[in-house]
Amino acid sequence: MSIIEIDGVTKRFGDVTAVDGLSLSVEAGIIYGFLGPNGAGKTTTIDMMLDFVRPTEGSISIFGYHPREDIKEVRQRTGVLPEGFGVYPRLTGERHVEFVMESKGIEGDPLDYLERTGVAHAADRKAGGYSTGMKQRLGFAMALVGEPDLMILDEPSSGLDPNGAREMQQIIREERDRGATIFFSSHIMGQVEAVCERVAILREGKLVAEDTIQGLRDTVGGGGRIIISTDDSKAAAQAASTVDAVGQVETADGQIRVTLGEAKKLDILQAIDEAGVELHDFRTEEASMDEVFKSYTQEVAEA
């Protein structure tokens, strides 16, 4: 069953098209990464899912509900950490969580949520004095209230140190394990890669890829790089560059680095061997997800 169904959605602000014919669907019970550089239209899409902004064209359904007409049904079952989450400076952290609990009609101890996200020690302090990271942890605690079926987290790790980001990823996995669906936006591939089972990549308001992490890697990377040590790197490089469909060939410190592109590792090794150059050693490097991300979001799509 799909929890989020976005169908041909376009949003224009005056002359600017923030989201352009976006369609995607998110299955229940997975961690879904929504990736794109800043300004790609991620927040606008999330804003439309929550009825902060209305689509110019197309339709969205959450749990089969309309975000605008069935506002209470959608929001009752959804926990949200909005982008640029701001606190009420005069209210304590505990009062923030309590307010969410009152709003959703959830019983319990607000401290349990703050405990989980690591800000319980500041529960009785005014949130205006919190650091950026603490505010983010508070917002995350608020999103966790009442075991929501869907969590929408817009750049959840902004303001967090690497440790904090890892703690948050751990909680996100726990939430998925209890059955929640998590929709997680980020402009940093590394964070999405660590937790997400499926990823959509957005660029200039358009969906440019939608797949599993491995699927994306396979499509783009072709297999990364091979690094070869030889006595005669010049001859080896020359041999490698004759292979069909090979990528870039660089020489440095007696090694050659060959970006594979569509070529096979074995063909390259064979070509070097046939050129009579002796190989000392070689190793392969997978394309990093950052490179995968860059290839989708920076170069003009060749297709």
Add this chain to the structure above:
Amino acid sequence: MSWQVIARKEFSDAMRSLVLWIVSAVFVAFSVLLVGSYIVFEGEFSPPDADPGTALDALVFVLSPIALIAPIIGLVVGYKAIVGERESGSLKALLSLPHTRWDVMFGKLVGRTMVVVIPLVVALVVMGGLITVFVDPVSILDFLIIFVLSVLLAAVFVAIAVAISGATSSSTIAGAAMFGIYLLFLLFWDLIDLGLLYIFEGRLTPGQNPPAWYFFFDMLSPDGAYIAAAQGFLPGVDIFAGTNIPDVWYLSPWIALVVLLFWLVVPFVIGYQRFKEADL
């Protein structure tokens, strides 16, 4: 109910605001000063053969200052209600909870009106107490009429402020609008009324027998309606001493009350329509 949760949050938030307490303290101090000066100087300026001042005279004496100050407090308390949250980024968190935009606006109106009512109650009780001790016992009915009308007046300005707060995306614009609203109702309205008098009657002073429409126009502003309602509902009061109020049906205090309700509801509904359709 959703709006009640928001009203409660608004109230507990505002009660922690230093500005609110300063405004309240100034308001209460001002009231004490006002009633005190009435008590001290009342006898000084009246002719020797005049009746001694009554409690009602003293209450009426404080009406105009309330009509000047309650709007300021209402506007100050209300104008950041929504636009402030929009700018700080907390509005998205608030609206991602099971609250509609109506819940948010209405809850804020109720919560922030309560915030204005508190200093108003304190000020009125202090004034009533002083008058009872130093002049005459205040009639409970008179006190209640002034109390209800004053709360209504303050609520009108909170409603206008929240309406504008929901209709704009910049608190600077909202602040400027508050200033404009205040000037319009508490300064320009009277000037316009005088201008109309000049156009239609060829004079710049209302004199002893101003036309009925002159009073009616004055009554169309919230503070004018407040004074007109007090004049009509408080038995034996003559706020417009020295002028004859024409005996026409539309100068009834009930019409004044309708005017107050109009200002309470209509701008708020328009502001809500804007907020409801806005991209946040």
